[in-house]
Amino acid sequence: MLVKTFGSAVFGIDAETITIEVDVTRGIKFMLVGLPDSAVKESQQRIESALRVNGYKWPKFKIIVNMAPADIRKEGSAYDLPLAIGVLAASKQINSDKLSKYIIMGELSLDGNLQSIKGVLPIAINARKEGFEGFILPKQNAREAAVVDKLKVFGVENINEVVAFFNDEIELEQTFVDTRAEFYARVNNAELDFSDVKGQENVKRALEIAAAGSHNIILVGPPGSGKTMLAKRIPTILPPFTLKEALETTKIHSVAGKIDRETSLMTQRPFRSPHHTISDVALVGGGNYPQPGEISLAHNGVLFLDELPEFKRAVLEVMRQPLEDRNITISRAKFSVEYPASFMLVASMNPCPCGYYNHPTKDCVCAPGMVQKYLNRISGPLLDRIDIHLEVVPVPFRELSEMSRSENSETVRERVNKARQIQAERFKEFKGVYANAQMSSKQIRKFVELDEASMELIKNAMDKLGLSARAYDRILKVSRTIADLEGEERVQSHHLSEAIHYRSLDRENWGG
Secondary structure (H helix, E strand, O other): OEEEEEEEEEEOOEEEEEEEEEEEEOOOOEEEEOOEOHHHHOHHHHHHHHHHHOOOOOOOOEEEEEEEOOOOOEOOOOOHHHHHHHHHHHOOOOOOOOHHHEEEOOEEOOOOEEEOOOOHHHHHHHHHHOOOOEEEEEHHHHHHHOOOOOOEEEEEOEHHHHHHHHOOOOOOOEOOOOHHHHHHHHOOOOOOOHHHOOOOHHHHHHHHHHHHHOOOEEEEOOOOOOHHHHHHOHHHOOOOOOHHHHHHHHHHHHHOOOOOOOOOOOOOOOEEOOOOOOOHHHHHEEOOOOEEOHHHHOOOOEEEEOOHHHOOHHHHHOOHHHHHHOEEEEEOOOOEEEEEOOOEEEEEEOOOOOOOOOOOOOOOOOOOOHHHHHHOOOOHHHHHOOOEEEEOOOOOHHHHOOOOOOOOHHHHHHHHHHHHHHHHHHOOOOOOOOOHHHOOHHHHHHHOOOOHHHHHHHHHHHHHOOOOOOHHHHHHHHHHHHHHHOOOOOOOHHHHHHHHHOEHHHOOOOOO
């Protein structure tokens, strides 16, 4: 008897329905075709054990299983459950009438219990799109799939529940999640706060500007000056997720298997901080079956690279294209996948190998030329993509010991939101441009008009401070954001002078 069950395969952050055809006929062989990988081929042993332990029979006939489309690679153990149900239906141990209405996915243990799987959210979205009535999957993943409305989601713990459901012996309990209510209830729940940071008002100001315009920023300062502490609080001043952004980010983390069983939808912007020993594949994504890397997991959030010069040169260079295009395409011989990678890059570094160049109280012990050599570990093209360069100095004791609390994240976030709303209105006609940092040269000329005094100011800055030519566009973008924070329609000279101040590493005399 021939029956069909339906599963799904995930490519990038999208899913495609897989039809699993099972035919039981005379003979004694088990054949699995349709380009399965090793994990799918090994499913026979898991299924046989699960069926035997739960009182079902493995058919003593020839079993042919085809996973269509046959030219798409099927990978992972999530096909165990649809394969098992297909075998039981084809051998007439369960009723096959309702099989066509459901997507079925799940990894089987030897005792028939179900283990969690990856990529549930894209699968659920595709199931609704293709008109399936429901989605049967492990209970651990049910809340994640229930984010998708107009799709019945049934979380199960054991294969017995699935068999009993198709034999009309029980009704499975549907999982419900009020996506909007849960999202808006948790969207502002942040553990960290800017008010925890003592002093560093100039750095907080720079981070507010960076958040308001989605500018990349690098913090340069000695050990213990608070660079990491400040960076970790940047997500708390970024605008809250929109529902669309939350869904898009959750899809990426779902594909990577980063969603826990209590989470249905991500409500906080991601903050990813990979160690400097990371490989280029781990950063941008890849592998034989490409998975999202750290830059995609930081999508709509912050990618923090601590001790930037310690990262391998090749690792840093692969970020150049994603920083411009805000997506990453990973190509293989037979296919390619695309992951979004629109993140805010925040980097930190010591000013020199010993860490005390320009320190107010400690002497730098580095040999002549070492400071510039240390900075040269970061290529010019990469620094060119970082809008704000800021020197961070240690906080004096009198500021550390003050009991008064500084401005909290919520207050700063309100100002950032107002600036982002101005930018959203400004760029509403430009597809893919949402913030000042994303402006092209043509858009800079249109939206940053300088008066005569401002032109003279930036000319003098270029000449006297030794600023590089590549800093010009970045200064104009940052000055546009500063004007937006103040609600000014035109960029004034004081906006420009503050933006010039944030280009420390472009000065010819920096590093001696």
